[in-house]
Amino acid sequence: MGIIPKSLKTLTLELQRLPGIGPKSARRIAYFLFSLPQERLTFLGDSFKDLKQSVTTCSFCNMLADTNPCEVCGDATRELTSLCVVADHMDVYAIERTAGYKGMYFVLGGLLSPVKGHGPADIAGAGLIKRLHQLKKMQKNNNRLEVIFALSPTTEGQTTALYLKEELKNEFGDNLLLSRVAVGISVGTDIDYVDTYTLQEALKGRSLL
Template identity: 40%
Template sequence: MSSEQIPSAAPSLSRLIQELQKLPGIGPKSAQRLAYYLIRLPDDDAYALADAITAVKQQIVLCAECQNLTDDSPCSICSDSRRDQDVVCVVEDPLDVLALERTRCFRGLYHVLHGVISPLNGIGPEQLKLKELYARLSGKQVQELVIATNATLEGEATAMYIRRQLAGSELKITHLARGLPVGGALEYTDELTLSRAFQGRQEL
C-alpha cells in the first residue's frame, strides 16, 4: 500500500509520508506511523529534528586526510597528534570507524573507502577513495596498512585489489584476523571479537 492510496491525507502529510518511506527499513505503514507521530510532536522537537537534518547536510564534509565524515577537516582523529601516525587502517565506511573506535584497541589513523569493489553493482576501484589512499601513503611516513574491509566476497576482493596495487612497496600490509564471522559486517561485530581480530591481524 503506498501513501497515494490514502485519499484523506492532506498533501503536506502525503509528502512527509513519501519522504519517510525513502529511508532504509521504513515501509509504507511505518512511514505513516512516523508521520503521525511527528505531527503530534511539540513544535520545538519537530523543528529541532528538521534543523538537525539541515545542519548535517550543510556542515558535514569529508576529511581531506582520511575521507571520514566530519564537521571540520582534518577530522578530530587525523588532527590528534597523540595517535600513531605510522599505521593506517582501511575501512569500508564511516560506521566501521565508530565500531573500531569503540574497541579502543587501535590508536592509529583511518582511511575510509566509502564502499567496496562490486562489479555486480557497477562499483569499480575508481569509485572508491583509493587515489586519496595512495596519495597519503606516498607522502607520509606510514609503515603499516591494516586492511579492515568486511569479511564478505566484495570486502575480500577489495582487500586483494589494494594489496596487488601496493605490491613491491615497503609497506607492511596486514589484515584483520579471521575470527570475524564470514559475511559479517564490522559494524555489527561485538567489541571483543573485533578487538581480538585487530590484535591478531596477519601480514598479507
C-alpha cells in the same frame, strides 16, 4: 488516500524512502512526528537543513567530520605507524568503540563489486596512496608503516583487499606491512555451529596462547 492530509502524506512518502523503513513504519513515524511540540519539529527541521552545510569530508582520511582535518587526523596523540582501511564511515565508528586502536584511518567509500558494477573508480584508491605517502614522510626512526585492511569478509571485501594489495605493492614495493583483521569464530559461539569457511579462516588465523 484522499482523507490523509497532504503534508502527512508527503512526509510518509519521504520517510518510506529511508533504508529499512516500510510504508507502515513510515506512517507511524509521520504521525509520531505530528504529535511532537512545534519547537521539537523546528529543531529537527534545522538539523536537516544544517546537515550538508555543517558536515565536511576530511581531506586526509575521507571521514565525515565537523572539521578538516577531522578529530583523528588532527590528533597529535594518534599513532602514525598504522593506517586502518575501511569501506565506510560507520566502520570507523565501530572500531573506535573498541577503544583498542590508536592509529589512523582511511575510508574507501565503497568496495569493488563486478556484480553491482562498482570498479576501481568507485573507491578512493588514489586517495589511499596519497595518504600513505603523507604518512611515510611523517614517520620517525624509519618505522615501517602498517596498512590494516578492515574490510568485511565477503567476496567484495576480499576482492577489494586483493586489488589494493597489488596497487600498494606497485607503488611502495615491500616498504609497507600489509595485514587484515582476523576472520573467525564470534565470541560465545559453539564451534559445532560455525560454517566450514569461517572455521578454515579461524584455523588459519589462530594465535599463540
